Amino acid sequence: MPIEITGTDVEPGRARQPMSRFFRAFLRNLRKSRDRDIAALCRQLISERGEASQTALAQELIAGYEELNDPQRLEFFQMLCRDFAPDEASISKAAGNYHHSPSFGNYKALAIAMVSPMQKLFQRMNTAPRGTETLVGIRGRVVRLLADHPELTPLDAELRYLFGFWFNRGFLRLERIGWHTSALVLEKLIEYESVHEINGWSDLRRRLAPDRRCFTFFHPALANEPVIFVEIALTQGLAGELDPLLDVNAPVLEPEQADTAVFYSISNCLHGLRRISFGSFLIKQVVVELGAELPGIKLFGTLSPLARFARALRDQHNPEGFTRPRLSRLLADYEERLLTESGQGDRVEALLHLLEDPLAHREALAKPLHRLALAYLTQVRANGRVIDPVAYFHLTNGARLERINPFSNLRPYGLSQSFGLTANYRYVPDELEENHEHFVREGQIRVSSRLLTEQRMVAELWE
Numbered sequence: 001m002p003i004e005i006t007g008t009d010v011e012p013g014r015a016r017q018p019m020s021r022f023f024r025a026f027l028r029n030l031r032k033s034r035d036r037d038i039a040a041l042c043r044q045l046i047s048e049r050g051e052a053s054q055t056a057l058a059q060e061l062i063a064g065y066e067e068l069n070d071p072q073r074l075e076f077f078q079m080l081c082r083d084f085a086p087d088e089a090s091i092s093k094a095a096g097n098y099h100h101s102p103s104f105g106n107y108k109a110l111a112i113a114m115v116s117p118m119q120k121l122f123q124r125m126n127t128a129p130r131g132t133e134t135l136v137g138i139r140g141r142v143v144r145l146l147a148d149h150p151e152l153t154p155l156d157a158e159l160r161y162l163f164g165f166w167f168n169r170g171f172l173r174l175e176r177i178g179w180h181t182s183a184l185v186l187e188k189l190i191e192y193e194s195v196h197e198i199n200g201w202s203d204l205r206r207r208l209a210p211d212r213r214c215f216t217f218f219h220p221a222l223a224n225e226p227v228i229f230v231e232i233a234l235t236q237g238l239a240g241e242l243d244p245l246l247d248v249n250a251p252v253l254e255p256e257q258a259d260t261a262v263f264y265s266i267s268n269c270l271h272g273l274r275r276i277s278f279g280s281f282l283i284k285q286v287v288v289e290l291g292a293e294l295p296g297i298k299l300f301g302t303l304s305p306l307a308r309f310a311r312a313l314r315d316q317h318n319p320e321g322f323t324r325p326r327l328s329r330l331l332a333d334y335e336e337r338l339l340t341e342s343g344q345g346d347r348v349e350a351l352l353h354l355l356e357d358p359l360a361h362r363e364a365l366a367k368p369l370h371r372l373a374l375a376y377l378t379q380v381r382a383n384g385r386v387i388d389p390v391a392y393f394h395l396t397n398g399a400r401l402e403r404i405n406p407f408s409n410l411r412p413y414g415l416s417q418s419f420g421l422t423a424n425y426r427y428v429p430d431e432l433e434e435n436h437e438h439f440v441r442e443g444q445i446r447v448s449s450r451l452l453t454e455q456r457m458v459a460e461l462w463e
Contacts, residue, residue, distance in 0.1 A: 041057065041061050042080070042121055045058060045061055045121060046120045046124060051127075058125045077145070077155055078149075080121070080155055081151055084118035084121060085117070086116040086117075087117070098110045118154070122135055122159060132166065136270055138159065138272070139156065139271075139272035140270065140272035163273060166221075167227070167276055169278070172281070173217065174282070174286075175215065175217075176214065177214040177215065188224075189214070189216075190204055193231075195264075196242070196411075205248075207246075210254070211234045211258065213231075213286075215230055217229075217278055226269045230266045231264055231266075232290070234255050235262055236253070236259055236260065237260055238301045238426070239260075239303050240303070241409075242264070255294055258296065259296055260298070260301065261299070262302065262303050264303045279397075300427040301424050301426040302423075304424070305409065305423075306373060306377070307388065308388055309372075309388070309418040309421060310416065312380055313327075313376070318380075320380065320383075320384070320387075324348060326461070327348050327351070329462075330372060330375055330458065333371075334367060334368045337364050338350035358407075358415060359410070359415070359420075362407055369406050369419055370404050373423070374404055377401060379458060386445075395439045396439060399426060399435065400428065401424075403450065403451070404421060405422045405423070406421055407421070409422050
């Protein structure tokens with residue numbers, strides 16, 4: 001947690017005194033040396049023992065980092081990975097000592113040796129005002145650079161490790177967002193919405209109406225900066241179409257008349273916190289909050305995108321995905337209609353041809369797409385893992401796949417990503433733990449009774 005420098009020194013039992021001469025001189029000397037080697041500043045920070053001087057050095061390092069341009073920042077990141085890597089000799093020595101004598105003292109020495117200079121540097125940078133904010137920003141840049149600069153992987157791993165502690169559930173504060181929330185936060189919701197774009201203030205106002213809910217997590221080190229937020233529609237029954245949920249002119253349902261809470265958008269706000277898990281905590285706490293506020297809500301579910309469905313369907317080179325033989329087997333029951341509608345002589349080619357304009361061939365495509373979407377969600381893998389990130393998130397949290405909805409998101413991005421399909425995942429409290437365990441340990445996916453027969457057929461055809 002950042003330590004706020006207030007300009008005074010405080011000792012127990014004494015009134016506040018002006019900042020010490022030493023500390024003022026320390027800051028003044030640092031500011032005179034802004035042009036010095038930033039690597040030397042990093043080394044000085046991890047070697048400094050005094051708390052006040054650590055904070056001042058961290059503040060100066062952050063100021064120096066902010067003055068770097070993009071190429072200089074890349075060089076800075078590469079320098080950290082090169083010069084602040086773990087000390088292999090110290091780790092080997094400590095590990096050998098513990099192996100020969102597994103005492104608590106040797107364990108502690110090994111644990112200290114395992115803390116890399118880079119991790120120590122980040123921990124000390126975090127003591128400065130805006131330290132956490134700066135480090136989150138650094139990781140955001142690193143994540144964007146990783147594809148072209150894999151040598152930055154250690155830096156990403158160190159920050160991700162630290163963020164797992166700094167952003168755990170104990171530090172997060174849940175708040176309900178309403179129309180009277182500060183304009184600063186509301187503007188950030190519009191900016192950060194990553195699933196269904198918010199088109200201005202009238203759209204946002206409808207999403208905050210009495211039959212809607214929005215909850216977000218805040219972190220004390222990031223003032224007025226939402227970390228993640230979820231949008232919920234209170235409905236009668238599980239929604240299967242997106243437009244009624246996003247229509248700014250849709251009639252407002254009295255919350256007491258609703259029996260279902262539909263989670264239709266979950267957005268992570270900060271790129272630097274990507275792959276840091278808070279979503280499961282958010283959903284579980286929101287379920288508790290809604291249950292206490294509205295006891296008539298008996299069903300909790302989602303209306304979720306299939307963000308990579310179109311891409312996966314066209315990729316016939318992934319051995320864990322839609323190879324041409326698998327596609328052909330999955331489409332066999334629909335061959336006659338596909339061939340007739342398309343004028344093609346092969347059912348796979350017929351499907352791909354019709355998908356060039358899916359809305360013009362809705363009736364012919366609805367059933368085949370339903371089956372292929374079920375295969376996508378339950379069978380397609382990438383490196384052994386369920387390929388759809390939304391499915392992975394909900395299944396890991398113990399939800400079950402409830403329903404697949406063809407042509408339920410006809411907005412351009414919905415047609416582009418998934419040919420208009422969405423999925424419902426349902427959270428049944430009594431099933432969550434068992435579903436989670438089966439999925440995490442065995443890869444077993446729980447589906448509703450309405451999907452079970454077709455899921456078994458898809459599994460047989462997939463082999």
